[in-house]
Amino acid sequence: MAPLRAPTMIAAVLSLLSCMQPSFVAAGPVARRSDIIVKDYHKAPRFWSNLGPAPSEHLIHLTVGLSQGRFDELERHLYEVSDPAHARYGKHLSADEVNELVAPTDEASAAVLEWLEEYGIDTEDLTYSPAKDWVSIRLPVSTVEDLLNTEYSVWEHRDGSTVVRTEGYSLPNYVHKHISTIQPTNSWARLEGHKQRKEVMKRSVLNKRTSHALEAADTWGPPSTFPPPDNSTIYAACNFTHVTPLCLRTLYGTIDYEVKAAGVNKMGHTNYLEEGKYTPKPGSGCPESPSTNRSDISQFLGLYRPEAQQYAYEFDAISIAGGVIDNGTNVASEARDREANLGKSSVLRNLSLSQQHPFSVLHAEYMIGIGYPTPLIAYHTGGRNPTYMPDILTTDNSDEPFLVWAQYMAGLPDSEVPQVISTSYGDDEQTVSRAYAQAVCNQFAQLGARGVSLFFSSGDFGVGQDETCISNIDNTTAMFMPSFPADCPYVTAVGATTGYPESAAWRRLSSGLYFNSGAGFANYFEQPSYQAKAVDAYVAGLGGLYDGLYNKSGRAYPDISAIGQLFPVIWNGTTLNLVGTSGSSPIAAAVFALLNDALIAEGRPPVGFLNPWLYKWGHILFTDVTNGSSAGCNTSGFPxxxxxxxxxxWGTPYLPKLLEAFGVDK
Incomplete structure (x- = not known):
């Protein structure tokens, strides 16, 4: 069905909502203060068109972030418990200790409640996060517009997806300092999943400022064939055009490890955007069905990890905010089903042009394939970030999935939180408001302080997808395109490699698209101290290459890497070969899940937030990768x-080295 244009869409939505909305505003006169000041403004990025005012009765699940009382102290704790040279290394905080540190001050809580009451909102209807640093309430657009002194519109992306958003909002002066962000307002991210990929990509020079350094841009590429492995064991286990769990377990040294702490030690992965939901073609006769297709996973494990085959029907799948989960059916989806089957990234499949779909899938099959019998938990978070009509039809809102997921995790007791969690979703940083990005990143810091290792795919277009590397501030300035949340300083970003000896992943697909290991420097987040020495040395070694196209003082990524092509995946009973950092992240996470297993079996804490340990001395345990480049933005990218x-x-992990360094038994 073609997307509705503005008048038709708005009329249809209004008819749906005409008799279903309760009253959310208190009766009686409301006395209000003046001094309304702009709190946040984030211009709609390129490719979004304003279709007109949002229906006044459209429901928005408004979430208000209160300024966290002692976040600086939480960050200090995070770095201390993650620093191997510190006396507190490994002494992670409990959920209660974290909540105490991020709880808003009494002054902040009182000011926010006063503000809501001032605008006639019944504060009895509020819901709170465990630390009371987030308050939420469902309100119609008309009420939210009054509250935020703004106007919401229906916006359409050129790919047909629609959102309800505003470019900016204002608050009374007295409450400004007490609020960090309010969502959904002016974040435009679609978690890569809705992005359309151009079919023709050129490796031309981006602009004259970099042309002197890009003479090889049109011809650059890794060797067409890889040198034969000099390790006969790896050679016997691996075919690098079809990288199976056996190959990965051999390459990263997990094959002989015996799991000892299954149940206490856990691993997890995330799905968003209703990726678990299959909607069949009209007239196909197929029923609507969730995915994470357990029958496909069972078939995959039967081929590549037979002892784990039954576990395909046993691992936990948790629905958050209405996220769709598996019911065990084996109904084939054209797209979303094969994505959520194993997690999703902005990655590309190595299929014929007629089959080409811009995502890869590699979570459940490969995390179980490497980490079994360590339990896996799959989190399916609802909210399509946001798809407009489905939100209306379910009286739901335009949720912000990263934030919704992180708030859910913050509310779990420590015993229920996996020690490693992999996510293969990401946005262009500039499509997310700075306030929203900071709020989400701060939530990740809370999990890190509790001993959770968060792995994020670094992306699949090097420093940015060709022909799209333009700042949305003026729509003219050329720039490399950092990816969020990979650029958050409190997560571990995972790039992609290929072949043996490994080199940076690079592949031209039959569609004409290029897959490259994602990389970059944040514009929103400053360089953390733990990586300053290594990153500054690398930047100095570039000798001015790409000056002006990236932020030298920003958080740099990726932190580590793992194989990113080519993976066999079972989809609807058929084997597909896939590429992408969507595979690299869960593979790396599964290796560290096994390290945690060894530590926990000896009564020791998990490794937790990796980066301070990694940059201080853990990197010497990794296999350095020195060939390739993060080509993108019509350049050959960083070398x-x-x-x-x-x-x-720092390269790829090898479990025996990690076990030896931590002094634990196999």
Whole structure:
């Protein structure tokens, strides 16, 4: 069905909502203060068109973030418990200790409640996060517009997806300092999933400022064939055009490890955007069905990890905010089903042009394939970030999935939170408001302080997808495109490699698209101290290459890497070969899940937030990757070098080295 245009869409929505809305505003006169000041403004990025005012009765699940009382102290705790040279290393905080640190001050809580009451909102209807640093309430657009002194519109992306958003909002002066962000307002991210990929990509020079350094841009590429492995064991286990769990377990040294702490130790992965939901073609006769297709996973494990085959029907799948989960059916989806089957990233499948779909899938099959019998938990978070009509039809709102998921995790007791969690979703940083990005990143810091290792795919277009590397501030300035949340300083970003010896992943697909290991430097987040020495040395070694196209003082990524092509995946009983950092992240997470297993079995804490340990001395345990580049933005991108680089980070993990370094038994 073609997307509705503004008048038709708005009329249809109004008819749906005409008799279903309760009253959310208190009766009686309301006395209000003046001094309304702009709190946040984030211009709609390119490719979004304003279709007109949002229906006044459209429901929005408004979430208000209160300024966290002692976040600086939480960050200090996070770095201390994650620093191997600190006396507190490994002494992670409990959920209660974290909540105490991020709880808003009494002054902040009182000011926000006064503000809501001032605008006639019944504060008895509010819901709170465990630390009371987030308050939420469902309100119609008309009430939210009054509250935020703004106007919401229906916006349509050129790919047909629609959102209800405003470019900016204002608050009374007295409440400004007490609020960090309010959502959904002016974040435009679609979690890569709705992005359309152009069919023709050129490796031309981006602009004259970089042309002197890009003479090889049109011809650059890794060797067409990889040198034969000099390790006969890896050679016997691996075919690098079809990288199976056996190959990965051999390559990263997990094959002989015996799990000892299954149940106490856990691993998790995330799905968003109703990726678990299959909607069949009209007239196909197929029923609507969730995905994470357990029958496909069972078939995959039967081929590549037979002892784990039954576990395909046993691992936990948790629905958050209405996220769709599996019912065990084996109904084929054209797209979303095969994505959520194993997690999703902005990655590309190595299929024929007629089959090409811009995502890869690699979570459940490969996390179980490597980490079994460590329990897996799959989190399916609802809210399509946001797809407009489905939200209306379910009287739901335009949720912000990262934030919704992180708030859910913050409310779990420590015993229910996996020690490693992999996510293969990401946005262009500039499509997310700075306030929203900071709020989400701060939530990740809370999990890190509790001993959770968060792995995020670094992306699949190097420093940015060709022909799209333009700042949305003026729509003219050329720039490399950092990816969020990979650029958050409190997560571990995972790049992609290929072949043996490994080099940075690079592949031209039959569609004409290029897959490259994602890399970059944040514009929103400053360089954390733990990576300053390594990153500054790398930047200095570039000798001015790409000056002006990236933020030298920003948080740099990726941190580590793992194989990112080509993976066999069972989909509807058929084997597909896939590529992408969507595979790299869960593979790395599963390796560290096994390290945690060894530590926990000996009564020791899990490794938790990796990066301070990694950059201080953990990197010496990784296999350095020195070939390749993070090509993108019509350039050859950042080069791989010895030591840390903005392509593969510190390289790839090897479990026996990690076990030996931590002094634990196999």
């Amino acid at each position: 791989a070098t010895e030591g840390w680089d903005a392509v593969t980070g």
